[in-house]
Amino acid sequence: xxxxxxxxxxxxxxxxxxxxxxxxxxxxxxxxxxFRDRGFAVRTAGNYDEAMTVARERAPAMAVVDLRMPGPSxxxxxxxxxxxHSEIQVLVLSGFGSISTAxxxxxxxxTNFLPKPADADDILAAFERGExxxxxxxxxxxxxxxxARAEWEHIHRVLADCGGNxxxxxxxxxxxxxxxxRKLQKRAPE
Amino acid sequence: xxxxxxxxxxxxxxxxxxxxxxxxxxxxxxxxxxFRDRGFAVRTAGNYDEAMTVARERAPAMAVVDLRMPGPSxxxxxxxxxxxHSEIQVLVLSGFGSISTAxxxxxxxxTNFLPKPADADDILAAFERGExxxxxxxxxxxxxxxxARAEWEHIHRVLADCGGNxxxxxxxxxxxxxxxxRKLQKRAPE
DNA sequence: AAGGGCCGCGGCAATTTGCCGCATATTCCA
DNA sequence: TGGAATATGCGGCAAATTGCCGCGGCCCTT
Numbered sequence: 001x002x003x004x005x006x007x008x009x010x011x012x013x014x015x016x017x018x019x020x021x022x023x024x025x026x027x028x029x030x031x032x033x034x035f036r037d038r039g040f041a042v043r044t045a046g047n048y049d050e051a052m053t054v055a056r057e058r059a060p061a062m063a064v065v066d067l068r069m070p071g072p073s074x075x076x077x078x079x080x081x082x083x084x085h086s087e088i089q090v091l092v093l094s095g096f097g098s099i100s101t102a103x104x105x106x107x108x109x110x111t112n113f114l115p116k117p118a119d120a121d122d123i124l125a126a127f128e129r130g131e132x133x134x135x136x137x138x139x140x141x142x143x144x145x146x147x148a149r150a151e152w153e154h155i156h157r158v159l160a161d162c163g164g165n166x167x168x169x170x171x172x173x174x175x176x177x178x179x180x181x182r183k184l185q186k187r188a189p190e
Numbered sequence: 191x192x193x194x195x196x197x198x199x200x201x202x203x204x205x206x207x208x209x210x211x212x213x214x215x216x217x218x219x220x221x222x223x224x225f226r227d228r229g230f231a232v233r234t235a236g237n238y239d240e241a242m243t244v245a246r247e248r249a250p251a252m253a254v255v256d257l258r259m260p261g262p263s264x265x266x267x268x269x270x271x272x273x274x275h276s277e278i279q280v281l282v283l284s285g286f287g288s289i290s291t292a293x294x295x296x297x298x299x300x301t302n303f304l305p306k307p308a309d310a311d312d313i314l315a316a317f318e319r320g321e322x323x324x325x326x327x328x329x330x331x332x333x334x335x336x337x338a339r340a341e342w343e344h345i346h347r348v349l350a351d352c353g354g355n356x357x358x359x360x361x362x363x364x365x366x367x368x369x370x371x372r373k374l375q376k377r378a379p380e
Numbered sequence: 381a382a383g384g385g386c387c388g389c390g391g392c393a394a395t396t397t398g399c400c401g402c403a404t405a406t407t408c409c410a
Numbered sequence: 411t412g413g414a415a416t417a418t419g420c421g422g423c424a425a426a427t428t429g430c431c432g433c434g435g436c437c438c439t440t
Protein backbone atom coordinates (compact mmCIF):
# COMPACT_ATOMS: atom_id res chain seq x y z
CA UNK A 1 0.00 0.00 0.00
CA UNK A 2 2.00 2.92 1.26
CA UNK A 3 5.20 3.10 -0.76
CA UNK A 4 7.66 5.01 1.31
CA UNK A 5 9.03 2.59 3.79
CA UNK A 6 12.60 3.03 2.69
CA UNK A 7 13.22 6.72 3.10
CA UNK A 8 12.77 8.34 6.45
CA UNK A 9 13.39 12.06 6.61
CA UNK A 10 16.56 12.97 8.47
CA UNK A 11 19.53 15.25 8.47
CA UNK A 12 22.87 14.21 9.82
CA UNK A 13 21.63 11.11 11.57
CA UNK A 14 21.72 7.71 10.07
CA UNK A 15 18.50 6.81 8.36
CA UNK A 16 17.91 3.51 9.96
CA UNK A 17 19.07 4.33 13.47
CA UNK A 18 16.53 3.67 16.16
CA UNK A 19 16.33 4.18 19.90
CA UNK A 20 14.18 1.77 21.91
CA UNK A 21 13.04 2.94 25.33
CA UNK A 22 11.25 0.58 27.68
CA UNK A 23 11.84 -0.27 31.29
CA UNK A 24 11.54 -3.96 30.64
CA UNK A 25 14.91 -5.32 29.59
CA UNK A 26 13.36 -8.43 28.13
CA UNK A 27 10.92 -6.55 25.92
CA UNK A 28 13.54 -4.07 24.88
CA UNK A 29 16.09 -6.67 23.90
CA UNK A 30 13.63 -8.76 22.03
CA UNK A 31 12.60 -5.74 20.05
CA UNK A 32 16.22 -4.68 19.59
CA UNK A 33 17.07 -7.98 18.06
CA UNK A 34 14.11 -7.86 15.71
CA PHE A 35 15.14 -4.43 14.50
CA ARG A 36 18.78 -5.40 14.10
CA ASP A 37 17.67 -8.33 11.98
CA ARG A 38 15.91 -5.81 9.81
CA GLY A 39 19.07 -3.82 9.39
CA PHE A 40 18.60 -1.08 11.91
CA ALA A 41 21.27 0.47 14.08
CA VAL A 42 19.67 -0.04 17.47
CA ARG A 43 20.40 1.54 20.81
CA THR A 44 18.28 1.01 23.91
CA ALA A 45 17.46 2.74 27.15
CA GLY A 46 15.44 1.88 30.22
CA ASN A 47 14.29 5.30 31.35
CA TYR A 48 14.20 8.99 30.58
CA ASP A 49 17.76 9.79 31.64
CA GLU A 50 19.35 6.93 29.79
CA ALA A 51 17.39 7.76 26.70
CA MET A 52 18.34 11.41 26.73
CA THR A 53 21.99 10.57 27.31
CA VAL A 54 22.02 8.21 24.37
CA ALA A 55 20.15 10.64 22.17
CA ARG A 56 22.45 13.55 23.00
CA GLU A 57 25.48 11.53 22.08
CA ARG A 58 24.04 10.96 18.64
CA ALA A 59 20.51 11.70 17.62
CA PRO A 60 18.61 8.68 16.35
CA ALA A 61 16.32 8.95 13.35
CA MET A 62 13.55 7.08 15.09
CA ALA A 63 12.52 6.23 18.60
CA VAL A 64 10.08 3.86 20.22
CA VAL A 65 9.01 5.03 23.64
CA ASP A 66 6.97 3.22 26.23
CA LEU A 67 4.69 5.54 28.12
CA ARG A 68 5.00 3.83 31.45
CA MET A 69 8.43 3.97 32.94
CA PRO A 70 9.97 4.65 36.29
CA GLY A 71 10.96 8.29 36.50
CA PRO A 72 9.73 10.88 34.02
CA SER A 73 6.98 9.56 31.81
CA UNK A 74 7.39 8.67 28.20
CA UNK A 75 5.48 11.82 27.34
CA UNK A 76 8.26 13.93 28.73
CA UNK A 77 10.68 11.93 26.70
CA UNK A 78 8.74 12.44 23.49
CA UNK A 79 8.78 16.15 24.04
CA UNK A 80 12.45 16.41 24.86
CA UNK A 81 13.60 14.06 22.14
CA UNK A 82 11.89 16.26 19.64
CA UNK A 83 13.42 19.36 21.09
CA UNK A 84 16.78 17.73 20.73
CA HIS A 85 16.21 16.66 17.16
CA SER A 86 13.16 17.97 15.44
CA GLU A 87 13.26 15.44 12.62
CA ILE A 88 13.04 12.45 14.89
CA GLN A 89 10.14 10.09 14.38
CA VAL A 90 8.79 8.98 17.71
CA LEU A 91 6.37 6.13 18.18
CA VAL A 92 4.68 5.88 21.53
CA LEU A 93 3.72 2.55 23.02
CA SER A 94 1.30 2.13 25.82
CA GLY A 95 0.16 -0.92 27.68
CA PHE A 96 -3.39 0.24 27.36
CA GLY A 97 -4.95 2.31 24.67
CA SER A 98 -6.40 5.46 26.08
CA ILE A 99 -7.60 8.21 23.84
CA SER A 100 -6.45 10.97 26.11
CA THR A 101 -2.92 9.68 26.42
CA ALA A 102 -2.77 9.06 22.69
CA UNK A 103 -3.80 12.65 22.10
CA UNK A 104 -1.25 13.96 24.53
CA UNK A 105 1.43 11.92 22.84
CA UNK A 106 0.58 13.22 19.39
CA UNK A 107 0.40 16.78 20.64
CA UNK A 108 3.84 16.46 22.08
CA UNK A 109 5.15 15.34 18.76
CA UNK A 110 4.71 11.61 18.61
CA THR A 111 4.49 10.27 15.09
CA ASN A 112 2.02 7.64 16.09
CA PHE A 113 0.64 5.73 19.01
CA LEU A 114 0.39 2.01 19.45
CA PRO A 115 -1.22 -0.01 22.19
CA LYS A 116 0.85 -2.92 23.43
CA PRO A 117 1.41 -5.67 22.71
CA ALA A 118 3.22 -4.75 19.52
CA ASP A 119 5.99 -6.47 17.66
CA ALA A 120 8.58 -5.04 15.33
CA ASP A 121 6.32 -5.35 12.32
CA ASP A 122 3.48 -3.57 14.06
CA ILE A 123 5.87 -0.82 15.00
CA LEU A 124 7.30 -0.38 11.53
CA ALA A 125 3.83 -0.33 10.09
CA ALA A 126 2.83 2.32 12.60
CA PHE A 127 5.83 4.43 11.63
CA GLU A 128 4.78 4.23 8.02
CA ARG A 129 1.22 5.10 8.77
CA GLY A 130 2.37 7.94 10.95
CA GLU A 131 4.54 9.44 8.29
CA UNK A 132 1.82 9.07 5.74
CA UNK A 133 0.16 12.27 4.74
CA UNK A 134 -3.08 12.73 6.59
CA UNK A 135 -4.02 15.69 4.47
CA UNK A 136 -6.66 13.65 2.76
CA UNK A 137 -8.99 12.43 5.46
CA UNK A 138 -11.12 10.85 2.82
CA UNK A 139 -12.81 7.67 3.79
CA UNK A 140 -12.77 7.62 7.52
CA UNK A 141 -15.99 5.74 7.78
CA UNK A 142 -17.54 6.52 11.13
CA UNK A 143 -19.32 3.25 11.56
CA UNK A 144 -21.32 2.72 14.69
CA UNK A 145 -19.44 0.49 17.02
CA UNK A 146 -21.15 -2.47 18.58
CA UNK A 147 -22.18 -2.24 22.18
CA ALA A 148 -19.41 -4.63 23.07
CA ARG A 149 -16.90 -2.48 21.23
CA ALA A 150 -18.06 0.68 22.93
CA GLU A 151 -17.89 -1.02 26.28
CA TRP A 152 -14.40 -2.23 25.58
CA GLU A 153 -13.25 1.24 24.61
CA HIS A 154 -14.73 2.80 27.67
CA ILE A 155 -13.29 0.21 29.98
CA HIS A 156 -9.84 0.62 28.59
CA ARG A 157 -10.03 4.37 28.68
CA VAL A 158 -10.94 4.31 32.34
CA LEU A 159 -8.36 1.68 33.08
CA ALA A 160 -5.75 3.90 31.50
CA ASP A 161 -6.93 6.82 33.58
CA CYS A 162 -6.39 4.64 36.60
CA GLY A 163 -2.86 3.87 35.56
CA GLY A 164 -3.75 0.26 34.99
CA ASN A 165 -5.12 -0.18 38.48
CA UNK A 166 -7.91 -2.70 38.10
CA UNK A 167 -9.43 -2.26 41.52
CA UNK A 168 -9.65 1.49 41.10
CA UNK A 169 -11.03 1.19 37.57
CA UNK A 170 -13.70 -1.22 38.74
CA UNK A 171 -14.73 1.22 41.44
CA UNK A 172 -15.03 4.07 38.97
CA UNK A 173 -16.90 1.92 36.50
CA UNK A 174 -19.32 0.84 39.18
CA UNK A 175 -18.80 -2.85 38.60
CA UNK A 176 -17.27 -5.59 40.64
CA UNK A 177 -13.56 -6.05 40.43
CA UNK A 178 -14.05 -9.68 39.55
CA UNK A 179 -16.27 -8.73 36.64
CA UNK A 180 -13.71 -6.27 35.36
CA UNK A 181 -11.04 -8.92 35.51
CA ARG A 182 -13.19 -11.23 33.48
CA LYS A 183 -13.98 -8.56 30.92
CA LEU A 184 -10.32 -7.73 30.58
CA GLN A 185 -9.47 -11.30 29.77
CA LYS A 186 -11.49 -11.06 26.62
CA ARG A 187 -9.95 -9.57 23.53
CA ALA A 188 -11.08 -6.42 21.85
CA PRO A 189 -14.30 -7.18 20.03
CA GLU A 190 -14.54 -6.47 16.35
CA UNK B 191 5.47 27.40 30.39
CA UNK B 192 3.11 28.87 27.89
CA UNK B 193 0.66 31.21 29.54
CA UNK B 194 -2.47 31.21 27.50
CA UNK B 195 -5.19 29.29 29.25
CA UNK B 196 -7.42 32.24 29.99
CA UNK B 197 -7.16 34.30 26.85
CA UNK B 198 -7.91 32.73 23.55
CA UNK B 199 -5.50 33.69 20.83
CA UNK B 200 -7.10 35.52 17.91
CA UNK B 201 -6.64 38.26 15.47
CA UNK B 202 -9.59 40.09 14.11
CA UNK B 203 -12.14 37.57 15.33
CA UNK B 204 -14.19 37.96 18.41
CA UNK B 205 -12.84 36.06 21.36
CA UNK B 206 -15.97 34.27 22.33
CA UNK B 207 -17.25 33.48 18.86
CA UNK B 208 -17.94 29.85 18.22
CA UNK B 209 -19.05 27.78 15.26
CA UNK B 210 -20.99 24.61 15.95
CA UNK B 211 -21.05 22.00 13.23
CA UNK B 212 -23.26 18.95 13.52
CA UNK B 213 -25.73 17.43 11.13
CA UNK B 214 -28.33 17.03 13.81
CA UNK B 215 -30.33 20.21 14.08
CA UNK B 216 -31.62 19.27 17.51
CA UNK B 217 -28.20 18.64 18.96
CA UNK B 218 -26.77 21.75 17.33
CA UNK B 219 -29.49 24.03 18.58
CA UNK B 220 -29.40 22.67 22.08
CA UNK B 221 -25.69 23.27 22.18
CA UNK B 222 -26.06 26.67 20.57
CA UNK B 223 -28.43 27.77 23.23
CA UNK B 224 -26.16 26.55 26.00
CA PHE B 225 -23.28 28.50 24.54
CA ARG B 226 -25.34 31.63 24.03
CA ASP B 227 -26.37 31.42 27.65
CA ARG B 228 -22.71 31.45 28.48
CA GLY B 229 -22.16 34.59 26.47
CA PHE B 230 -20.81 33.19 23.25
CA ALA B 231 -21.54 34.51 19.78
CA VAL B 232 -22.75 31.30 18.20
CA ARG B 233 -23.15 30.35 14.56
CA THR B 234 -24.08 26.90 13.39
CA ALA B 235 -23.73 24.70 10.34
CA GLY B 236 -24.93 21.27 9.34
CA ASN B 237 -22.17 20.17 7.01
CA TYR B 238 -18.82 20.98 5.50
CA ASP B 239 -20.03 23.49 2.95
CA GLU B 240 -22.19 25.44 5.33
CA ALA B 241 -19.43 25.53 7.87
CA MET B 242 -16.85 26.81 5.42
CA THR B 243 -19.22 29.44 4.11
CA VAL B 244 -19.90 30.71 7.58
CA ALA B 245 -16.25 30.62 8.52
CA ARG B 246 -15.15 32.49 5.39
CA GLU B 247 -17.60 35.22 6.06
CA ARG B 248 -16.05 35.80 9.46
CA ALA B 249 -13.61 33.46 11.12
CA PRO B 250 -14.77 32.15 14.49
CA ALA B 251 -12.35 31.87 17.37
CA MET B 252 -13.52 28.38 18.19
CA ALA B 253 -15.30 25.55 16.48
CA VAL B 254 -16.94 22.34 17.55
CA VAL B 255 -17.02 19.79 14.77
CA ASP B 256 -18.80 16.48 14.68
CA LEU B 257 -16.76 13.91 12.84
CA ARG B 258 -19.69 12.23 11.27
CA MET B 259 -21.63 14.27 8.79
CA PRO B 260 -23.13 13.87 5.37
CA GLY B 261 -20.63 15.02 2.77
CA PRO B 262 -16.98 15.66 3.59
CA SER B 263 -16.05 14.33 7.00
CA UNK B 264 -15.36 16.48 10.00
CA UNK B 265 -11.68 15.74 9.56
CA UNK B 266 -11.67 17.63 6.29
CA UNK B 267 -13.37 20.47 8.02
CA UNK B 268 -10.82 20.59 10.80
CA UNK B 269 -8.06 20.81 8.29
CA UNK B 270 -9.66 23.49 6.15
CA UNK B 271 -10.86 25.59 9.04
CA UNK B 272 -7.34 25.76 10.29
CA UNK B 273 -6.03 26.66 6.89
CA UNK B 274 -8.54 29.45 6.80
CA HIS B 275 -7.68 30.76 10.23
CA SER B 276 -4.67 29.27 11.89
CA GLU B 277 -5.55 30.54 15.35
CA ILE B 278 -8.85 28.76 15.48
CA GLN B 279 -9.42 26.30 18.29
CA VAL B 280 -11.21 23.25 16.98
CA LEU B 281 -12.77 20.61 19.15
CA VAL B 282 -13.70 17.37 17.47
CA LEU B 283 -16.67 15.36 18.61
CA SER B 284 -17.21 11.78 17.69
CA GLY B 285 -19.99 9.39 18.40
CA PHE B 286 -17.49 7.02 19.83
CA GLY B 287 -13.93 7.01 20.91
CA SER B 288 -11.47 5.51 18.53
CA ILE B 289 -7.83 6.10 19.12
CA SER B 290 -6.91 6.28 15.49
CA THR B 291 -9.54 8.84 14.62
CA ALA B 292 -8.60 10.86 17.66
CA UNK B 293 -5.01 10.85 16.51
CA UNK B 294 -5.96 11.84 13.00
CA UNK B 295 -8.01 14.69 14.34
CA UNK B 296 -5.20 16.03 16.47
CA UNK B 297 -2.72 15.69 13.63
CA UNK B 298 -4.98 17.73 11.44
CA UNK B 299 -5.02 20.45 14.00
CA UNK B 300 -7.83 19.68 16.39
CA THR B 301 -7.35 21.21 19.79
CA ASN B 302 -8.94 18.28 21.47
CA PHE B 303 -11.18 15.30 20.91
CA LEU B 304 -14.29 14.37 22.82
CA PRO B 305 -16.48 11.31 22.56
CA LYS B 306 -20.18 12.05 22.46
CA PRO B 307 -22.36 12.60 24.27
CA ALA B 308 -20.95 15.88 25.46
CA ASP B 309 -22.69 18.95 26.82
CA ALA B 310 -21.52 22.53 26.76
CA ASP B 311 -19.61 22.15 29.98
CA ASP B 312 -17.78 19.10 28.74
CA ILE B 313 -16.88 20.97 25.62
CA LEU B 314 -15.63 24.06 27.37
CA ALA B 315 -13.60 21.91 29.71
CA ALA B 316 -12.11 20.11 26.75
CA PHE B 317 -11.20 23.41 25.12
CA GLU B 318 -9.43 24.46 28.27
CA ARG B 319 -7.63 21.19 28.62
CA GLY B 320 -6.67 21.37 25.00
CA GLU B 321 -5.30 24.85 25.22
CA UNK B 322 -3.61 24.10 28.47
CA UNK B 323 0.08 23.64 28.38
CA UNK B 324 0.83 20.00 27.77
CA UNK B 325 4.50 20.45 28.46
CA UNK B 326 3.88 19.04 31.88
CA UNK B 327 2.15 15.75 31.16
CA UNK B 328 1.15 15.36 34.77
CA UNK B 329 -2.39 14.78 35.80
CA UNK B 330 -5.52 14.44 33.85
CA UNK B 331 -8.45 14.22 36.23
CA UNK B 332 -11.56 13.79 34.15
CA UNK B 333 -14.93 12.60 35.32
CA UNK B 334 -15.57 8.94 34.86
CA UNK B 335 -18.98 7.74 33.85
CA UNK B 336 -19.89 4.35 35.17
CA UNK B 337 -19.96 1.47 32.74
CA ALA B 338 -23.71 1.34 32.98
CA ARG B 339 -23.93 5.05 32.27
CA ALA B 340 -21.64 4.82 29.28
CA GLU B 341 -23.62 1.91 27.95
CA TRP B 342 -26.87 3.74 28.37
CA GLU B 343 -25.57 6.76 26.54
CA HIS B 344 -24.18 4.76 23.71
CA ILE B 345 -27.39 2.84 23.30
CA HIS B 346 -29.48 5.95 23.18
CA ARG B 347 -27.17 7.65 20.77
CA VAL B 348 -27.34 4.75 18.36
CA LEU B 349 -31.06 4.47 18.84
CA ALA B 350 -31.39 8.12 17.92
CA ASP B 351 -29.25 7.50 14.86
CA CYS B 352 -31.70 4.83 13.86
CA GLY B 353 -34.60 7.19 14.22
CA GLY B 354 -35.94 5.25 17.16
CA ASN B 355 -35.99 1.98 15.26
CA UNK B 356 -35.28 -0.62 17.89
CA UNK B 357 -34.69 -3.50 15.53
CA UNK B 358 -32.17 -1.54 13.50
CA UNK B 359 -30.41 -0.22 16.58
CA UNK B 360 -30.12 -3.74 17.97
CA UNK B 361 -28.52 -4.87 14.74
CA UNK B 362 -26.00 -2.08 14.77
CA UNK B 363 -25.22 -2.64 18.41
CA UNK B 364 -24.71 -6.29 17.81
CA UNK B 365 -27.14 -7.41 20.45
CA UNK B 366 -30.45 -9.17 20.36
CA UNK B 367 -33.53 -7.09 19.80
CA UNK B 368 -35.10 -8.58 22.90
CA UNK B 369 -32.12 -7.55 24.97
CA UNK B 370 -32.29 -4.02 23.65
CA UNK B 371 -35.94 -3.83 24.56
CA ARG B 372 -35.17 -4.92 28.06
CA LYS B 373 -32.32 -2.44 28.40
CA LEU B 374 -34.54 0.35 27.17
CA GLN B 375 -37.07 -0.34 29.85
CA LYS B 376 -34.57 0.56 32.49
CA ARG B 377 -34.03 4.16 33.43
CA ALA B 378 -30.86 6.09 32.89
CA PRO B 379 -28.33 5.01 35.46
CA GLU B 380 -26.80 7.59 37.72
C1' DA C 381 5.96 -8.33 61.88
C1' DA C 382 1.72 -6.45 61.04
C1' DG C 383 -1.56 -3.91 58.29
C1' DG C 384 -3.21 -2.48 53.91
C1' DG C 385 -3.79 -2.45 49.04
C1' DC C 386 -3.70 -4.92 44.75
C1' DC C 387 -3.95 -9.23 41.91
C1' DG C 388 -5.62 -13.57 40.21
C1' DC C 389 -8.74 -17.12 40.69
C1' DG C 390 -12.28 -20.78 42.24
C1' DG C 391 -16.99 -21.32 43.28
C1' DC C 392 -21.74 -20.35 43.76
C1' DA C 393 -26.36 -17.82 43.39
C1' DA C 394 -28.70 -14.11 41.17
C1' DT C 395 -29.32 -11.61 37.15
C1' DT C 396 -29.09 -10.78 32.31
C1' DT C 397 -28.84 -12.23 27.67
C1' DG C 398 -29.70 -14.92 23.55
C1' DC C 399 -33.08 -17.09 21.14
C1' DC C 400 -37.39 -19.09 20.30
C1' DG C 401 -42.35 -18.25 19.17
C1' DC C 402 -46.69 -15.61 18.65
C1' DA C 403 -50.10 -11.93 17.89
C1' DT C 404 -50.42 -7.41 16.23
C1' DA C 405 -49.28 -2.93 13.76
C1' DT C 406 -47.30 -0.35 9.77
C1' DT C 407 -45.62 0.32 5.32
C1' DC C 408 -45.04 -0.39 0.62
C1' DC C 409 -46.11 -2.23 -3.71
C1' DA C 410 -48.12 -5.03 -7.32
C1' DT D 411 -56.95 -4.67 -1.81
C1' DG D 412 -54.15 -8.52 -0.63
C1' DG D 413 -49.57 -10.00 0.39
C1' DA D 414 -44.78 -9.48 1.72
C1' DA D 415 -41.63 -7.32 4.64
C1' DT D 416 -40.63 -5.32 8.78
C1' DA D 417 -41.38 -3.48 13.53
C1' DT D 418 -43.22 -4.01 18.20
C1' DG D 419 -44.26 -6.03 22.70
C1' DC D 420 -44.04 -9.94 25.49
C1' DG D 421 -43.71 -14.80 27.69
C1' DG D 422 -40.59 -18.45 28.57
C1' DC D 423 -36.40 -21.07 29.01
C1' DA D 424 -31.48 -22.34 28.55
C1' DA D 425 -26.99 -20.28 28.45
C1' DA D 426 -23.93 -16.79 29.71
C1' DT D 427 -22.55 -13.07 32.67
C1' DT D 428 -22.25 -10.72 36.99
C1' DG D 429 -22.08 -9.92 41.93
C1' DC D 430 -20.09 -11.54 45.88
C1' DC D 431 -17.62 -14.46 48.87
C1' DG D 432 -13.07 -16.15 50.19
C1' DC D 433 -8.29 -17.60 49.52
C1' DG D 434 -3.18 -17.06 49.02
C1' DG D 435 0.37 -14.27 47.12
C1' DC D 436 2.90 -9.99 46.37
C1' DC D 437 4.61 -5.47 47.50
C1' DC D 438 4.92 -1.43 50.32
C1' DT D 439 4.70 1.29 54.53
C1' DT D 440 4.76 1.49 59.37
